[in-house]
Amino acid sequence: MPATTDEGAAEAAGPAVAAGPAPAPRPSGTALLRGAGDLLRACHPVPAAGVTLLAALLAAAFGLTLRTGAGAVAAVAAGQLSVGWSNDRLDLGRDRAARRRDKPLAAGTVRPAVVTAAASAALFACVPLSLACGTRAGLVHLGCVAAAWAYNLWLKHTAASWLPYALAFGLLPAFLSLACAPGRWPPPWLTAAAALLGTAAHFANTLPDIDADRAAGVRGLPQRLGRRGSLAAAAGLAFASGAALALGPPGPVSPAGRLLLLLTAALSLGAAAAPPALARSRLPFLAVLALAGADAVLLVLASRDLAAP
Known part of the structure; x- marks a missing residue:
């Protein structure tokens, strides 16, 4: 019995073409931009931007040099990104149960592994950026970030939920003051x-x-x-x-x-x-x-x- 048209085409193509699945298509530029936007929305961008802007204004007010001030603001931005992403990642189960379509993770438009990786990368970047402002200043800022992570991990569910905010905001002027001059506390x-x-x-x-x-x-x-x-x-x-x-x-x-x-x-x-x-x-x-x-x-x-x- 002669082969059908499809069978003949497969035989003519040879084993190299017939073996294995076709490669997955690469994401388009639009899809990549949409994914980046969803990832950004998962970091709580408004409070993150507000705290970073406040740090920039305080750096200028304290008289930090452009190089030191830029490093301090970058450290604050990295810390805020890590806190925002970790907050949404840790709240994923509750946000899904509440059908929070405004949350990219709960809506399924960004993968949990991507947010986990982003939060980890921002946290790792925050450490050298903070310490580059001086050991004492860096440790103070890392204490601010640790307080915010403690809120995400546990304290937000307790009567002490206010404490990380008091510590983190209270120490922010000290971070910038110490970055300007070691030993100079506000x-x-x-x-x-x-x-x-x-x-x-x-x-x-x-x-x-x-x-x-x-x-x-x-x-x-x-x-x-x-x-x-x-x-x-x-x-x-x-x-x-x-x-x-x-x-x-x-x-x-x-x-x-x-x-x-x-x-x-x-x-x-x-x-x-x-x-x-x-x-x-x-x-x-x-x-x-x-x-x-x-x-x-x-x-x-x-x-x-x-x-x-």
């Missing part, structure tokens, strides 16, 4: 203001998702206090941070400090007194973010006054 009021600002950011950051977090079993301090308690804590801590920045430096309170105190007092009272329906909206969250932004500006201005001559 004054206690500046450290306290930064720690209060970071703790306020922790409570504010939980507000949009606090109900979903409680339903998923997350039992950090904001979830234990509830929306109303967390809103009051965020507003009060942001006001305390502004007060430390305004009243801490020696001498009379600056016009910017007086303005910040009035602004933060008004926003704090407004957020804390919001009616229940308004408290469940994003408006109080945005008000607390405005408070934190104002505090961050004064933090930079206060650090500029401490720059080495």
